[in-house]
Amino acid sequence: MSSTEQARWFVLGGDHLVLLDGQGQIPQGCRSQLPAELQDAPFEPFDHWEGLPCHLLDLGEEADTSAMTGLRQLMVAGDEEGFRLAGRAWQLATFRRSHRFCGECGAAMVPRAGEWAMACGQGHVVYPRISPCIIVAVRKGPAILLAAHRRHYQADDPMYTVLAGFVEAGENLEQCVAREVFEESGIRVHNVRYVASQPWPFPHSLMMGFTADYQSGEIKVQDEELVAADFFEADRLPRLPPHGTIARSLIEQCLAGDA
Structure with missing residues (x-):
């Protein structure tokens, strides 16, 4: 070079x-x-x-x-x-x-020439891991479901955002949306629609964004994940995620009626 x-x-x-x-x-x-x-x-x-x-x-x-x-x-x-x-x-x-060591044989791994991969002396090859996640904005009339998550909660100025979670083995993305929303908020949703995706390097996620409509249920937050959740209309929004995140984009599109 x-x-x-x-x-x-x-x-x-x-x-x-x-x-x-x-x-x-x-x-x-x-x-x-x-x-x-x-x-x-x-x-x-x-x-x-x-x-x-x-x-x-x-x-x-x-x-x-x-x-x-x-x-x-x-x-x-x-x-x-x-x-x-x-x-x-x-x-x-x-x-x-x-991936410094092989998950199959335990041997040391080294970068493979010509591609982003790691290989051991036994010929086992691995490629960068990508973890599929869903992130979803749930609408109920003119309001959107937002939650304060424990992992980044600040009591003096809490940030509220949409719900998200990892895809589990054996489920499709729409099933993951319905499951995650119900597990975290007690809400049932329908009319699940894909919007956009965003790579999220914390550490290796691919966020796939959806909107969904409220179907039934009362909010009951999953204490391990959330501090609070509620439906918010555009004129009384809490602090939101920063611009540039798919979460913020979903919130804005949802409230504008564009998604």
């Missing part, structure tokens, strides 16, 4: 941290413009962005990350493509970190 090659440089470290430039963006330019300690580092190509190659370097979980920023900052700043590609880089790095 030439030191004058123009590229975008994705430097990762710690837990979902990424190196950004002075403008809060993924560094772009030639290798010689990177910090001195990175100019000879073993970057790997993994994608392209507006005609420029994207190169990845994972400094590891124990790296000095004092100059790095949380991956979510790209999303909050509205840098959708930067967040998508940094998320892709993180999914690949997470795969490498979590």
Whole structure:
């Protein structure tokens, strides 16, 4: 790789941290413009962005990350493509970190030449894991079902969002939507409709977004997952997820009657 090659440089470290430039963006330019300690580092190509190659370097979980920023900052700043590609880089790095040994024979694994895969000496090959998830906006007339989740609850200013969950073995996506909504809120839904999807690198999910209509039931929250849930109309919304998330998009489309 030439030191004058123009590229975008994705430097990762710690837990979902990424190196950004002075403008809060993924560094772009030639290798010689990177910090001195990175100019000879073993970057790997993994994608392209507006005609420029994207190169990845994972400094590891124990790296000095004092100059790095949380991956979510790209999303909050509205840098959708930067967040998508940094998320892709993180999914690949997470795969490498979590597959150092073969799940079949226990032998050490190494990156396979020519593709993003890991292989052991016995010939067992694994590819990056993707976990399918559903995320769903439930409508009841002009109102939408929103919940405060325990995993990111703040008592002084709680954020409310739509319901989500992982797809289980043997069920299709529509069944997963109905099951997750009922398990978490006690609500039955029908008229389930697919809207859009979003890769979600925390750590390796693919969020598939749906809307559904309220059918029956009274709200009874699953205490292990939720703090509270309710139906909200557009004129009395709580704090919502940030723009750039599929959750926010589903909420806005649902309240606007576009989904």
